[in-house]
Amino acid sequence: MVVQTERDEVTWYKCETCGLMFDDQSDARQHEENCDDEDPSYIQ
Numbered sequence: 001m002v003v004q005t006e007r008d009e010v011t012w013y014k015c016e017t018c019g020l021m022f023d024d025q026s027d028a029r030q031h032e033e034n035c036d037d038e039d040p041s042y043i044q
């Protein structure tokens with residue numbers, strides 16, 4: 001799922017699956033479609 005977040009008055013789009021952030025919603029959605037990292041072991 002892509003979540004919208006605001007930081008320093010800039011809107012970012014974050015892939016909830018892996019935590020990657022994008023400044024473009026379509027980029028985030030395209031990434032999410034290919035993101036299968038559903039168990040990010042580096043986030044503890």
Ligand SMILES: [Zn+2]
Pocket residue numbers: 015016017018019020031032035037
């Ligand atoms: Zn991702």
